[in-house]
Amino acid sequence: xxxxxxxxxxxxxxxxxxxxxxxxxxxxxxxxxxxxxxxxxxxxxxxxxxxxxxxxxxxxxxxxxxxxxxxxxxxxxxxxxxxxxxxxxxxxxxxxxxxxxxxxxxxxxxxxxxxxxxxxxxxxxxxxxxxxxxxxxxxxxxxxxxxxxxxxxxxxxxxxxxxxxxxxxxxxxxxxxxxxxxxxxxxxxxxxxxxxxxxxxxxxxxxxxxxxxxxxxxxxxxxxxxxxxxxxxxxxxxxxxxxxxxxxxxxxxxxxxxxxxxxxxxxxxxxxxxxxxxxxxxxxxxxxxxxxxxxxxxxxxxxxxxxxxxxxxxxxxxxxxxxxxxxxxxxxxxxxxxxxxxxxxxxxxxxxxxx
Amino acid sequence: xxxxxxxxxxxxxxxxxxxxxxxxxxxxxxxxxxxxxxxxxxxxxxxxxxxxxxxxxxxxxxxxxxxxxxxxxxxxxxxxxxxxxxxxxxxxxxxxxxxxxxxxxxxxxxxxxxxxxxxxxxxxxxxxxxxxxxxxxxxxxxxxxxxxxxxxxxxxxxxxxxxxxxxxxxxxxxxxxxxxxxxxxxxxxxxxxxxxxxxxxxxxxxxxxxxxxxxxxxxxxxxxxxxxxxxxxxxxxxxxxxxxxxxxxxxxxxxxxxxxxxxxxxxxxxxxxxxxxxxxxxxxxxxxxxxxxxxxxxxxxxxxxxxxxxxxxxxxxx
Numbered sequence: 001x002x003x004x005x006x007x008x009x010x011x012x013x014x015x016x017x018x019x020x021x022x023x024x025x026x027x028x029x030x031x032x033x034x035x036x037x038x039x040x041x042x043x044x045x046x047x048x049x050x051x052x053x054x055x056x057x058x059x060x061x062x063x064x065x066x067x068x069x070x071x072x073x074x075x076x077x078x079x080x081x082x083x084x085x086x087x088x089x090x091x092x093x094x095x096x097x098x099x100x101x102x103x104x105x106x107x108x109x110x111x112x113x114x115x116x117x118x119x120x121x122x123x124x125x126x127x128x129x130x131x132x133x134x135x136x137x138x139x140x141x142x143x144x145x146x147x148x149x150x151x152x153x154x155x156x157x158x159x160x161x162x163x164x165x166x167x168x169x170x171x172x173x174x175x176x177x178x179x180x181x182x183x184x185x186x187x188x189x190x191x192x193x194x195x196x197x198x199x200x201x202x203x204x205x206x207x208x209x210x211x212x213x214x215x216x217x218x219x220x221x222x223x224x225x226x227x228x229x230x231x232x233x234x235x236x237x238x239x240x241x242x243x244x245x246x247x248x249x250x251x252x253x254x255x256x257x258x259x260x261x262x263x264x265x266x267x268x269x270x271x272x273x274x275x276x277x278x279x280x281x282x283x284x285x286x287x288x289x290x291x292x293x294x295x296x297x298x299x300x301x302x303x304x305x306x307x308x309x310x311x312x313x314x315x316x317x318x319x320x321x322x323x324x325x326x327x328x329x330x331x332x333x334x335x336x337x338x339x340x341x342x343x344x345x346x347x348x349x350x351x352x353x354x355x
Numbered sequence: 356x357x358x359x360x361x362x363x364x365x366x367x368x369x370x371x372x373x374x375x376x377x378x379x380x381x382x383x384x385x386x387x388x389x390x391x392x393x394x395x396x397x398x399x400x401x402x403x404x405x406x407x408x409x410x411x412x413x414x415x416x417x418x419x420x421x422x423x424x425x426x427x428x429x430x431x432x433x434x435x436x437x438x439x440x441x442x443x444x445x446x447x448x449x450x451x452x453x454x455x456x457x458x459x460x461x462x463x464x465x466x467x468x469x470x471x472x473x474x475x476x477x478x479x480x481x482x483x484x485x486x487x488x489x490x491x492x493x494x495x496x497x498x499x500x501x502x503x504x505x506x507x508x509x510x511x512x513x514x515x516x517x518x519x520x521x522x523x524x525x526x527x528x529x530x531x532x533x534x535x536x537x538x539x540x541x542x543x544x545x546x547x548x549x550x551x552x553x554x555x556x557x558x559x560x561x562x563x564x565x566x567x568x569x570x571x572x573x574x575x576x577x578x579x580x581x582x583x584x585x586x587x588x589x590x591x592x593x594x595x596x597x598x599x600x601x602x603x604x605x606x607x608x609x610x611x612x613x614x615x616x617x618x619x620x621x622x623x624x625x626x627x628x629x630x631x632x633x634x635x636x637x638x639x640x641x642x643x644x645x646x647x648x649x650x651x652x653x654x655x656x657x658x659x660x661x662x663x664x665x666x667x668x669x670x671x672x673x
Binding site for chain 2: 041042043069070071073074076077078079081134135136137194195202207209210212213214321324325326327328
């Protein structure tokens with residue numbers, strides 16, 4: 001795929017920034033998070049054992065590992081898919097959040113703005129309450145994904161037909177209305193089926209504790225396509241920041257860019273939440289942290305949020321799985337509990353303009 | 356009835372009545388109704404010391420509403436079935452019990468009163484049901500989740516006393532005692548405890564050896580892997596485990612109490628990522644149980660024990 005051609009922006013508006021250093025820092029953080037992710041768990045497997053096991057299973061390396069079959073099983077079937085899935089979901093939620101903030105030019109926008117969360121929640125709830133006596137774990141992701149995509153489609157249709165033209169404001173308002181409606185239906189359904197309340201609740205608060213390689217392969221295509229599209233549009237998001245008329249003057253079809261970016265971010269987010277549940281805060285906290293620590297250009301914010309979001313969620317999952325091990329805390333609770341104070345601290349210590 | 360509700364009900368019942376139940380669930384012998392009459396009949400008004408205090412039943416009940424699936428099974432087992440007018444939506448055994456839409460978790464007072472009951476049996480009360488029904492002069496007998504077999508036997512006695520079927524209640528208890536003794540005697544002996552993972556739902560909630568079910572399986576010399584979990588005590592014996600914890604514990608046996616609610620079985624367990632290396636999976640020691648029997652403390656506890664004992668016959672390391 002080729003880069004989307006971007007006209008040169010006025011130098012005064014968009015200072016040339018190097019993305020190299022923030023990206024390197026983010027990658028180092030991600031690698032550290034992954035090491036922690038594979039080596040920390042309720043089963044006490046030492047770090048050397050983990051690496052010896054991984055080395056022993058690398059192709060082309062003739063190294064004999066003494067790890068027991070069970071330990072290897074824990075590392076390969078439980079921990080690694082968990083780390084990879086957390087990484088994919090975190091990358092998607094964080095970069096999706098950054099993209100939404102750019103498109104809607106609103107610092108509080110997150111990937112759930114247009115109804116993804118409400119739709120996914122409704123889809124999952126319907127499956128959980130309407131099917132008693134069967135194993136729903138295989139159907140759940142598809143129902144949540146369908147709900148999420150359906151909700152955003154509804155928002156878009158309502159938004160574009162409600163005003164004289166499809167302004168971002170009318171779409172955001174339509175999103176609020178659709179989310180409220182779907183949440184009402186979802187709440188009604190869960191109250192009608194009290195026996196399933198805990199199942200619904202657990203899904204809504206999010207969990208990556210039972211991640212498997214099949215979850216990874218299920219969402220990988222969506223997340224990959226979405227990530228590529230978002231990264232290709234990172235410069236265009238910078239141009240949109242200066243305003244619609246200015247962007248138009250530069251020969252950019254602002255509405256088309258917005259639609260493409262929102263569609264890609266939504267599709268990826270829908271796939272992510274379909275396997276993870278509704279993990280909040282990642283889409284807001286990670287991009288803003290990146291902005292506060294480096295700079296606000298989307299050339300930097302998008303890729304660094306993507307990598308940083310992966311690292312953040314991997315670490316959040318380590319906390320979720322180990323604080324009360326072997327019991328699991330909902331990861332959505334961890335992201336909010338750890339994320340919110342950290343974000344406030346950053347805001348206070350670095351009073352930089354956000355967006 | 357889903358797995359999670361059952362756990363919720365157990366937890367509710369345990370937390371509400373756990374402490375009082377131990378001391379109070381004996382039939383008061385100082386009261387004339389219990390002491391002077393023969394063991395076979397109850398004289399009314401009857402005073403019964405139950406988990407929720409001493410309750411007075413003015414006359415032989417003929418319109419009982421049971422809001423507890425276990426109590427429903429017990430009432431029918433002691434021959435009081437004909438006196439039962441309505442049972443809650445989860446009381447699915449025996450099949451001829453008059454099942455209604457009454458919700459045991461959030462009981463609706465008006466709906467219960469509509470049956471004009473003269474006795475309501477519950478497994479716990481978190482919504483003030485007892486006080487509400489008292490306004491209508493309807494006695495409420497609480498038989499919360501038993502924490503031991505002797506508590507289960509006491510509840511049989513209480514229900515027998517309340518419904519004028521004490522002799523049958525005592526007979527049922529001695530039948531259960533005898534069957535349990537027989538099963539345990541016939542079970543193979545092992546030099547070291549057989550370990551097991553007892554699955555309550557797909558989020559790996561489990562039971563320790565000190566729970567009611569844990570004690571019953573303990574009669575066969577079995578030990579739950581959940582005992583070693585950090586939250587074992589604070590969760591009231593029902594901690595949540597993780598796949599990693601279960602795999603690392605490598606239990607000899609896996610018992611699934613989420614077959615009816617969630618369609619789990621040995622084949623599905625073998626297909627779970629990472630579970631194929633487990634000894635229990637490789638040896639074919641993954642046993643599906645009836646969720647309902649495994650979560651109640653009624654007459655069918657014998658069936659559960661028998662299934663578990665039979666599964667041990669194929670155990671190699673005797």
